[in-house]
Amino acid sequence: MNMIHVVILAIIEGLTEFLPVSSTGHMIIASSAMGIASDPFIKLFTIAIQLGAILSVVVLYFKRFFQSTRFYFKLLVAFIPAAVFGFLLSDAIDKLLESALTVGITLFLGGIILLFVDKWFNKPLITKEEDITFPIALKIGFFQCLAMIPGMSRSASTIIGGMTQKLSRTAAAEFSFFLAVPTMFAATAKKLLDYYKDGHTFTGDEIKFMLVGNVVAFIVALLAIRTFISFLERKGFRLFGWYRIVVGGIIIALYLSGHNLEVI
Structure with missing residues (x-):
């Protein structure tokens, strides 16, 4: 690995972390x-x-993160399913992370779903985070568990989960962003611990x-979040759906034509 690889991967991460296209899948x-x-x-x-x-x-949402203790409890409730399943299925998840074909299949199938999401859930009742109840937060948390499959996209899973609970696209996207904070803190801490347990330094x-990777990802993500929210409010998910279908289809086609796409 060299610094060029670092910057490329960090830009990909910053651009795709909050889009419903799977940042992990793209980095794999x-x-x-x-x-x-x-x-x-x-x-x-x-x-x-x-x-x-x-x-x-x-x-970007600094004030929202310090507005009430209820906000933190809702994030905690939504985080619990991923924490439990992540602990129980850690080894299986690591194996899935080694397969580019898995990424292709989940990108393709997720893309088909995104083509119809706007029509399926077009009558939102909740437009503000304050109106999200604890049961709704928990249900969104279970949807987040789908993102343990590479290519599913944590953002797509939680946004769609929110929309199934009558959240508007914007409210669902913002809650997805908020939920990412404890989720990724925990995922990073666990990965670091496992890395040291395996004898690496x-x-x-x-x-x-x-x-450098974290700084670049941070800067790119700052720009990506605002752009995504604006685009989502105006256009919805169809473009992301077609993107996933095309990219996933290419990966599947390469695999079926005999190309070695396995990560290890």
């Missing part, structure tokens, strides 16, 4: 294409730099790569 494909995906540090890096992107949410270059 990119790292595989660059021939660096088999390195244990890369697997840690692709998770850890998501933290930089997530911190952009705290900056950071070299000077790897520490530098981590710092």
Whole structure:
């Protein structure tokens, strides 16, 4: 891995973390294409730099994060399902992260769903985070568990989950952003702990790569969030659906034609 790889992956992360297209899936494909995906540090890096992107949410929605204790409890309730299933299914999730074909299939299927989401859930009743109840937060949390499958997209899973509970597109997207904060903090902490348990330590270059990757992801994500919300309010999800179908279809076609797309 070199600094060019770092910047490329961090830009991909910043652009895709909050879009319903799967940041993890895109980084798996990119790292595989660059021939660096088999390195244990890369697997840690692709998770850890998501933290930089997530911190952009705290900056952009700073006042919302300090408005009430009820807000934190709702995030905690929504976070619980991912925490439980993430702990129980850790090994299975790691194996799925090694398959580019899995990414292709889930991108394709998720894209089909996004083509129809706007029509299925077009009568929202909740437009503000304050109106989200604890039961609704918990249900959204269960939807977030779908994102443990690479290519599903945490953002897509939680936004669609919110819309099934009568949230508007904007309200669902913003709650998805908020929920990302505790989720990615926990995911990064667990990945770091596992990395050390396996006997790995950071070299000077790897520490530098981590710092640069998180900073780049943070800056790019700041720009991506505002653009996404504006686009979502005006256009909805269809474009993202077609994008996922095209990218997923290409990955599946390459696999069926004999190309080796496995990450390790």
